[in-house]
Amino acid sequence: MSSDKFSPVALNHCNTYDTDTLYSLLCRQFALLGIGEETFSGKNVVLKPNLVMSKSPEAAATTHPSVLRAGGRLAKRLGAKRVTVAESWGGPYTEALIKNHYKGCGIRDAAEAEGIELNCSAEWDTVEYKEGRKCRSFSIIKPIIDADVIINLPKLKTHSLTGMSAAVKNFFGTVPGIQKFEMHARFPEISDFSEMICDLCEMLCKRSTVISVCDGILGMEGNGPTGGEAKEFGVLLTSRSPFCLDTAAKDILGIDSVTTVDCAVERGLCPAFSEELEVLGDSVSDCSVGSIKLPDSQNNSFLKKLPTFMGGKAARFFQPRPKINKATCVGCGKCKESCPMHTIVIVDTKNGKKAKIESKNCIHCYCCQELCPINSVKVIKNPIIRLVH
Ligand code: SF4
Numbered sequence: 001m002s003s004d005k006f007s008p009v010a011l012n013h014c015n016t017y018d019t020d021t022l023y024s025l026l027c028r029q030f031a032l033l034g035i036g037e038e039t040f041s042g043k044n045v046v047l048k049p050n051l052v053m054s055k056s057p058e059a060a061a062t063t064h065p066s067v068l069r070a071g072g073r074l075a076k077r078l079g080a081k082r083v084t085v086a087e088s089w090g091g092p093y094t095e096a097l098i099k100n101h102y103k104g105c106g107i108r109d110a111a112e113a114e115g116i117e118l119n120c121s122a123e124w125d126t127v128e129y130k131e132g133r134k135c136r137s138f139s140i141i142k143p144i145i146d147a148d149v150i151i152n153l154p155k156l157k158t159h160s161l162t163g164m165s166a167a168v169k170n171f172f173g174t175v176p177g178i179q180k181f182e183m184h185a186r187f188p189e190i191s192d193f194s195e196m197i198c199d200l201c202e203m204l205c206k207r208s209t210v211i212s213v214c215d216g217i218l219g220m221e222g223n224g225p226t227g228g229e230a231k232e233f234g235v236l237l238t239s240r241s242p243f244c245l246d247t248a249a250k251d252i253l254g255i256d257s258v259t260t261v262d263c264a265v266e267r268g269l270c271p272a273f274s275e276e277l278e279v280l281g282d283s284v285s286d287c288s289v290g291s292i293k294l295p296d297s298q299n300n301s302f303l304k305k306l307p308t309f310m311g312g313k314a315a316r317f318f319q320p321r322p323k324i325n326k327a328t329c330v331g332c333g334k335c336k337e338s339c340p341m342h343t344i345v346i347v348d349t350k351n352g353k354k355a356k357i358e359s360k361n362c363i364h365c366y367c368c369q370e371l372c373p374i375n376s377v378k379v380i381k382n383p384i385i386r387l388v389h
């Protein structure tokens with residue numbers, strides 16, 4: 001039974017990246033949700049896609065350019081004064097790399113086609129958030145700080161750390177570049193990290209009007225958010241609440257537990273199950289994708305209960321750990337740069353340079369897996385867990 005307490009979610013089957021079709025569908029979803037000119041007229045609108053890596057849209061790791069085009073076109077038609085794309089990927093946040101990313105992900109051409117600006121400045125600032133439960137100060141990229149309206153454009157993917165990446169997790173991309181790794185180091189426990197992400201998301205929703213439009217057309221299963229396989233989920237979801245959108249998304253994917261959703265449920269920001277949501281358009285059960293491959297780091301639901309025990313040491317001991325595939329590693333050092341605990345070294349071997357993980361300080365954040373451009377970081381289960389599972 002749905003509740004008025006929560007923001008509704010518009011959900012539709014969608015199996016195409018044809019921009020005009022997507023634009024029409026998005027017009028319908030905005031109308032269903034009562035989002036119109038009053039939200040956009042004269043406003044400074046920022047489109048926030050997920051561009052975690054410089055990968056082509058077919059890899060399904062990043063928001064498809066056509067979804068961005070549809071969102072930008074609609075914001076303009078509804079009277080936005082200015083529409084800008086802004087995103088901070090996982091590596092160093094510099095003007096040259098930002099430009100490179102837009103190009104590699106097909107966003108530069110998409111923005112050009114719709115007459116949308118691209119933010120290429122690497123400016124950021126600190127924003128205080130006194131109400132934060134876990135984190136009360138965030139570094140945030142400048143365009144997001146200045147936005148009246150944020151159209152949050154996540155990609156629907158499995159995620160090695162949180163279980164799923166959709167609307168809520170996409171906001172971690174507002175933290176500039178490698179400062180994300182510092183956040184992982186500050187919040188090494190998954191429960192604390194997820195609370196921090198919820199603080200960030202709540203803060204941004206209080207500062208600006210947020211509308212989330214999730215690209216679940218071609219999504220990712222397995223070792224997301226970058227190393228999994230593309231899978232057709234065939235859905236487009238829109239909501240004023242990123243938290244409610246994620247509840248619907250996890251039920252469509254059939255994922256039992258997503259740590260950021262669990263935190264948001266505990267805060268009363270969304271229900272645990274989509275039955276308690278008003279879903280407009282197609283139903284969650286009609287859009288269900290059946291079973292999907294989870295990340296190798298998941299399938300250990302009982303581990304999620306362990307962080308409170310022994311100060312988290314027990315959970316960390318049993319957690320799946322990253323392992324370098326020495327046969328394919330090319331020693332590029334991207335994993336080393338991404339490791340918040342500085343626990344990866346590049347060593348010379350008879351087969352060339354290879355990454356090596358000093359596992360003692362590893363906090364199992366899986367940033368190395370996420371940022372390896374050729375999927376040479378695998379995640380392996382603890383042998384004891386392998387025996388009992
Ligand atoms: S594991 Fe991946 S990111 Fe790390 S050095 Fe090897 S190829 Fe580069």
Ligand code: SF4
Nearest residue numbers: 339362363365366368
């Ligand atoms: S080795 Fe990988 S999983 Fe471990 S702390 Fe470093 S980046 Fe995170």
